[in-house]
Amino acid sequence: MRIGIEAQRLFRLQKHGMERVALELIKNLQVLDKENEYFIFVKPDVDNKVISSTDNFHIVEVEGGAYPIWEQFKLPKLAKAYNCDVLHCTSNTAPLALKIPLVTTLHDIIFKERSVLEQLTSSASWYQKIGNLYRRLIVNSIVKKSERLITVSNFERQNISKIYKLDNNKIQTVYNGVNEYFKAVIDNKTKAKVKQKYNLPEHFLLHLGNTDPRKNTARVLKAFYMYIYEFTEDLKLVLVGLNQAKLSTILKSIDLEKELSDKIILTGYVADKDLPVLFGLSELFLFPSLREGFGIPIIEAMACGTPVITSNTSSMPEVAGDAACLVNPNSTENIYEAIVKVRSDKNYKEQLTEKGFTRYTKFTWENTAKKVLGIYQRFNHNNI
Structure with missing residues (x-):
């Protein structure tokens, strides 16, 4: 096959x-x-060493304009020029003019669950807003056009099937995995280097923040303030993915700018190879998202031996199992109580860590690839 x-x-x-x-x-x-x-x-960009061509894998770099132009006009021509038997689009959208069988990974349909007005007036970046609007315009047609749909959790599969009234045979769950460099044992030299690079404190909780309101950063900040106010500890909150301007906006909205200004460390963007060190050095990973299609950071933190607090909604219980402390993400009080429980109950914290070590091994990228390859093989005419 030519894929x-x-x-x-x-x-x-x-x-x-x-x-x-x-x-x-x-x-x-x-x-x-x-x-x-x-x-x-792929579109040419600076990080072009992350993957290389092999005998049967060819990296095809194609210049283009904005994402929709590249996808709708360039991609179908490429698929035809390279005589592909099937095209797999990996990020929720695909070209409408494609003339060969299409497989689409639809990670989630969060963009359909919020009104256009709500998305336009949210605190998400304009890049995120435009992306959501593009998906709203095109995904209905792509779902119909796709021969097979892949999604990342059974929760999302049921959600997509219900919204689009699909035959369950058309959509398949393929779980995400954990990279092997997410591990609990990391050498001291690497720890020291990463700690200095991101100005990490001795004692901290970790949260992957975002301008998207569903990441629930405002409630995490309020729960963290409740904790340090109650226990008066020398504890910091390390935030990945937010800049100072966005943080200030959130802190002002919850009236905690003065109280938390010296309690938060902003790392900016963290390279994938550095993330395991941040997980490993943190005392607790806070991921009480309002909505996820999967939630890869949950299992990445578990692989690093870090106890996890996450949500009891959408896909997160499916991914976390009994290896995380589940909370109501809409309750700041519930998030605060979970922090107290994990940090004050040593046995409970150790149980989460041990269960996490077992849980994350159920999710491997090798299994992901095997299942996706099985989907490709359905279009192999030699098997028909």
């Missing part, structure tokens, strides 16, 4: 969830499949 994989943003320096998933899938397919021919369609 095309859309990975337009794979080479951008600051990768987010969907690019990381596409990268891990491709790397594991390279190890797993030596027979089929692959064409990985």
Whole structure:
């Protein structure tokens, strides 16, 4: 077979969830499949060493304009030019004019659950807002056009099937995984280097913040303030993914700018290879998101031996199992109580850590690649 994989943003320096998933899938397919021919369609960018061509994997760099233009006009021509038997689009959208079978990974349909007005007036970046609007315009047609849909949790599969009234045979759950460099034992030299690089304090809790309101950063900040106010500890909150301007906006909105200004460490963007050190050095990982399609950081933190507080909503209980402290993400009080419980009950904290070590091993990128390869093989005419 000749298999095309859309990975337009794979080479951008600051990768987010969907690019990381596409990268891990491709790397594991390279190890797993030596027979089929692959064409990985990417847009040129600075981080072009993350993956290399092999005998049957060809990296095809294609210049283009904005994401929709590249996807709608360039990508179908590429699939035709390289005589692909099937095209896999990895990030929720796909070209409408494609003439060959289409497989689409629909990570989630969060963009459909909020009104257009709500998205336009939210604190999300304009890049996020435009992306959400593009998805709202196109995904209905892509769902109908796709021969197969992949999503990342059973929760999301049921959600998508219900919204789009799909036959369950058309959509398949393929879980995400954990990279092998997420591990509990990291050498002291690496720890010291990363600690200095991001100005990490001795004692801290970790939260992956975001301008997207669903990451629930405002309630995390309020719960953290309640904790340090009650226990008067020398404890910091390390925030990944927020700049000072965005943080100030959030702190002003919850009237805690003065109280928390010296209690928060901002790391900015953290490279994937540095994330395991941040997880490992933190005393607790706070991930009480309002909504996730999967929630990769949950299992990454577990792999690093870090106890996790996450939400009892959407996909998070499915991913975390009984290896995390589950909270109502809409309750600041509940998040605060969870912090107290994990930090004050040593036995409970150790139980979470041990259960986390077992839980994360259920999610591997090798299994992801095997399942996706099985989906590709359905389009192999030699098997029909």
